[in-house]
Amino acid sequence: MRGLKGAFRADRAALIPYLTAGYPTLEGAREVAAAYVAAGADILEIGVPFSDPLADGPTIQDTTTRALRNGADLDYCLELAAGYAERVPVVLLVYYNNVFARGAERFLDEAAGAGVAGLVIPDLPADEAGEFRELAGARGVAMCPLVAPTSTDERIEHIGGIATGFVYCVSVAGVTGVREGLPPGAVELLRRVRRRVSVPVALGFGIGSVEAAVEASAEADGIIIGSRLMQLVGEGGAERAGGWLREVREALDGAKAGTR
């Protein structure tokens, strides 16, 4: 298993592409993951499909609905993760009911066994995470909690306190989805968060262009890209998504000297 620490470097922003496990097909998702790694992903974020993903917009909802129809159950997702965890750190995005249904401890044992480095659980806010965080910590699985533009400074500090991987900074009050440019206020939020937490800070939700990724990389330790990539997979498969991700990688590398 590769840990999250090594993925964040001082000289450039980590690139964190997202894929829905089981989309476009069970086999196709493996190709997507491979394409991401080949394009220079620093961390893979693998989404466990859930029937009721309330933090996600239509693009990712469509992929999870398709993935569930394809039969992407939790065992498949863990197996997919295990296939890449040796090469690149893997973070699972999973809704809490999928964790709870398996049993928190068993889920964590299996995730750790698959080499999963960290978890993003969008519907497990800091206040509900206490006990689970301890169980995860005991197994070396990092927690990557969300902060939002609506989080107060006190909450950001509290969330920073429970984060053991990175803090997932939500760029906009809204659900996942491709947006034009970087949402106003995202850079300011990043600054507000970075002043208050000691773990790396990654920005996600709505980063849909190379320009937005570069702009965000000036302040963020990591860039999470989901909906745009899932759109590209839908249009042209793993190859199209991987090609675009490589452009982002190059632009981020080019930007590093100037802005950071």
Add this chain to the structure above:
Amino acid sequence: MRQRARPGYFGGFGGRFVPETLIHALEELEAAYERYRTDPEFVEELDALAKDFVGRPTPLMFAERLTRKWGGARVYLKREDLAHTGAHKINNTLGQILLADRMGKSRIIAETGAGQHGVATATVAALYGKECVVYMGEEDTRRQRLNVVRMQLLGAEVRPVKSGSRTLKDAVNETIRDWVANVEDTHYIIGSVVGPAPYPRMVRDFQTVIGREIEAQARERFGRDPDAIVACVGAGSNAIGAFHPFIGREGVRLIGVEAAGHGIGTGKHGASLAGGRLGVLHGAMSYVLQTEDGQIQEAHSVSAGLDYPAVGPEHAYLRDEGLAEYVSVTDEEALEAFTLLGRTEGILPALESAHAVSYAEKVAKELGPEANVVINLSGRGDKDVEVAAEALGAL
């Protein structure tokens, strides 16, 4: 994670399992609710509207012919069907619109299944001059066309939900997504005792007017508490409202009736307490209809209002603590009770409430003629006439 007594929980049930973006709004809502629920002006305004706008108190009616027919306990009907807009839903929407108004929210959103809560929300939004958007599963907008038109006539926008199973649970998802994106100026009027804290407690408090009236009316009519109160449970707002003042009180049986649909064994039902497992849906830990992997399953009931794959966390608590009993009634039994009440008492109940009527027969016979049984008749049946006609034709 169970058995922890903390705010927002009923025993091990409830909590606040939502994306971080909503936490601030929920804290704000909780603070506003704490501030206003005992505020004399707020209470006075709510009471005045309950009286003049809703028509409260609703009667507690002695069902003489039904009592004779069953030959058991004396049966009383709490007539929530006579409340404005035709169901108990208005008690909650009225309370929440007052709160939204004081919080300075200009926009109201809500989910609806059959459309009763949507209509009750559109009604109070009109009364307070708020913009109103109601999310409704595409499937339901077709099945309940009349309620769509009612909402539109009241000035609300109805947005059909095309995601997932296109029914109530998906409408809730979509309303939460809207709220996440518009949380600054928008209040979400949730329709039942579900969702993240403080909703289950707040909605319960607004519905407890039912139980308080039952208590006073029972004393007046027969000089003591009822021996049993029977109410239907989908997510459970009418039942919790009727039960609440009586919880833990000696000699009062509280009986919640879930939808058994085609039968619990068939998997096509809406009985989350009878057939669900502990899990998280729409922000709360409770009993949920789900697969082994934790994917939420579709509920089924002939009554759209009971067609929800989870149950309010306080009901989960009452069941597990033995403070209330929960049973279930099939589609067929509910339809029989629907017709029965129409023909014996001249009242067509909502198909939801017909579940309570159906089970009350057993309770009345068991308790015998000295006892008094109250059925919470949560809504009227006009909305169900087509569904009933179709189903009864097929029986």
